[in-house]
Amino acid sequence: MTSHNTAWGGRPLDLDGLRDRYLNHARLERGLAKKTIEAYARDLLRFIRYAEAVGITQPKGLTRGCVLGFVDQLADEGLAASSRARILSALRRMIAFAASREWLDADPLEGVSGPRRVRSLPRVLRTDETEALLAAVDTSTPLGLRDRAMIELLYGSGLRVSELVSLPLSGFDSRAGLIRVIGKGDKERVVPVGESTLEALAEYLREGRPRLLGKQPDPSRAMFLSRRCSPMTRQNFFLLLRSLARKAGIPQDRVSPHVLRHAFATDLLEGGADLRSIQAMLGHSDVSTTQVYTHVSRGRLRDTVEERHPRGAGKPSKP
Numbered sequence: 001m002t003s004h005n006t007a008w009g010g011r012p013l014d015l016d017g018l019r020d021r022y023l024n025h026a027r028l029e030r031g032l033a034k035k036t037i038e039a040y041a042r043d044l045l046r047f048i049r050y051a052e053a054v055g056i057t058q059p060k061g062l063t064r065g066c067v068l069g070f071v072d073q074l075a076d077e078g079l080a081a082s083s084r085a086r087i088l089s090a091l092r093r094m095i096a097f098a099a100s101r102e103w104l105d106a107d108p109l110e111g112v113s114g115p116r117r118v119r120s121l122p123r124v125l126r127t128d129e130t131e132a133l134l135a136a137v138d139t140s141t142p143l144g145l146r147d148r149a150m151i152e153l154l155y156g157s158g159l160r161v162s163e164l165v166s167l168p169l170s171g172f173d174s175r176a177g178l179i180r181v182i183g184k185g186d187k188e189r190v191v192p193v194g195e196s197t198l199e200a201l202a203e204y205l206r207e208g209r210p211r212l213l214g215k216q217p218d219p220s221r222a223m224f225l226s227r228r229c230s231p232m233t234r235q236n237f238f239l240l241l242r243s244l245a246r247k248a249g250i251p252q253d254r255v256s257p258h259v260l261r262h263a264f265a266t267d268l269l270e271g272g273a274d275l276r277s278i279q280a281m282l283g284h285s286d287v288s289t290t291q292v293y294t295h296v297s298r299g300r301l302r303d304t305v306e307e308r309h310p311r312g313a314g315k316p317s318k319p
Contacts, residue, residue, distance in 0.1 A: 012059060012103065013058070014057050014058055014059075015048040015051060015052070015056075015057060015058065015059060015062075016048060018059045018094065018098055018103070019041070019044045019045065019048060019094065021097075022040075022044070022093070022094040022097045022098070023037055023040060023041055023044075025097055026040060026093070031185045031186065031187070032185055033184045033185045033186070036184075036185075039086075039090070040090045040093070040094075043086065043087040043090040043091070044090055044091065044094055046087065047070055047087070047091050050066075050069070050070045050073060051066055051070070054066060054069065059098055059103050059104055060103070060104060060105045062095075062104065062108040063106070063108050064106075064108050064109070064110060064112060066108060067091070067108050067109055067112050068112060071084070071088065071112065074087060088112075091109070092109055095107070095108065095109050124259065124262045124263045124266045125250070125254065125255065125259055125260070125263045127263075127267065129248070129250050129254075130155055130260070130263055132248040132249065132250065133151060133241075133244055133245065133248050133250065133255065134148060134151055134152070135248065136244045136245075136247040136248040137151070137244060139203075142207070142208040142209070142211040142212045143208075143212070143227065144208075145200075145203055145204040145207055145208030146204055146208050146209070146212065146224055146225070146232075147240060147244070148200050148204070149197075149200040149201050149203070149204035149208070149224070150164060150224055150232070150237065150240075151241075151244075151260065152196060152197040152200040152201070153167075153179070153193070153197055153200075153201065154257060154260045154261065154264075155260045155263055155264055156193060156194045156196065156197035156264065157179055157191045157192075157193055157194075157197065157264065157281070158191070158261050158264035158265055158268075158278075158281050158282050159179070159181060159191070159261065160183065160184075160257075160258075160261065160283070161234050161237060161238070161257035161258070161261075162234060163181045163182070163183055163283075164224070164237070164257070165222075165224060165231060165232045165233060165234055165237060166182070166222075166231070167179070167181070167222070167223040167224065168221050168222060168223060169205075169221050169222070169223055170221065171223065172193075172201065172205075172223065174198065174201070174202065177192060177193045177198055178190050178191065178192055178193060179191045179192075179193055181283070183283040184283065187283065189280065189281075189283050191281050192281075209225060212225045212227070212229060213225065213229055214229075216229050234257070237257060238256065238257060241255050241256060241257065241260075242255065261282070265278050265282060268281075
């Protein structure tokens with residue numbers, strides 16, 4: 001991503017040039033994911049258009065007043081605190097990039113604080129609900145063998161749904177009991193697979209996938225195939241989970257691929273796993289993202305007391 005609005009070898013000539021320089025840096029040197037880059041591009045363009053409207057077109061002209069005015073405008077537009085915080089975070093990163101290259105005369109973010117972000121706790125399924133979801137699968141069919149293997153792998157390894165549906169056959173090492181995953185930012189990680197997941201995968205690869213494929217060619221070499229022998233999609237898997245939730249008697253709005261990923265992390269934590277190990281398996285770049293599960297675990301403990309202790313209320317506590 002380049003721009004004619006950038007002085008060769010020097011400071012950018014305008015704010016669009018600065019944005020282009022920063023996005024190139026984020027993509028090439030920091031290795032950020034494509035979707036993250038696209039989100040940064042949108043958020044930064046929003047700020048640049050505001051700055052231009054108040055007469056600021058060059059990086060060296062950025063002021064604290066400009067940033068404060070932009071923050072106020074976002075609030076006036078009724079944007080959620082989480083969205084405002086995300087936009088300001090993108091701006092901070094670009095300003096830090098510019099400051100590191102001495103392209104600014106002053107720090108326009110000095111003294112500017114972002115809105116408080118209320119971090120919601122991830123929804124999780126109880127262990128018995130996850131078992132009910134698996135029990136709802138009809139494993140007498142090739143599609144059922146696939147469905148059980150996908151759910152076992154999602155719950156048993158904490159993959160993102162995008163990682164699950166894009167998993168190639170070559171990503172599974174059955175002898176070592178490992179899955180090689182390409183996650184956000186094209187970063188590879190290795191995730192161990194438990195015994196029940198290994199059994200479900202083995203049966204699907206032995207009995208289910210060959211029957212789905214039949215005599216058709218297999219150009220994709222994808223682990224999980226649809227009825228039409230093309231790779232499974234996120235949308236199809238989401239609908240599949242909703243259908244199984246209905247059969248299992250679980251409210252559909254409580255079941256999603258991400259909820260199963262959360263259940264994996266929470267159950268690991270409650271089983272005594274340390275945060276760093278969970279962070280590595282989930283593919284989180286920052287352990288602070290993983291720490292949210294400590295709050296979920298405490299909530300479960302509180303519910304256990306309320307449900308099981310003689311002095312409890314006899315029902316789970318309200319969130």
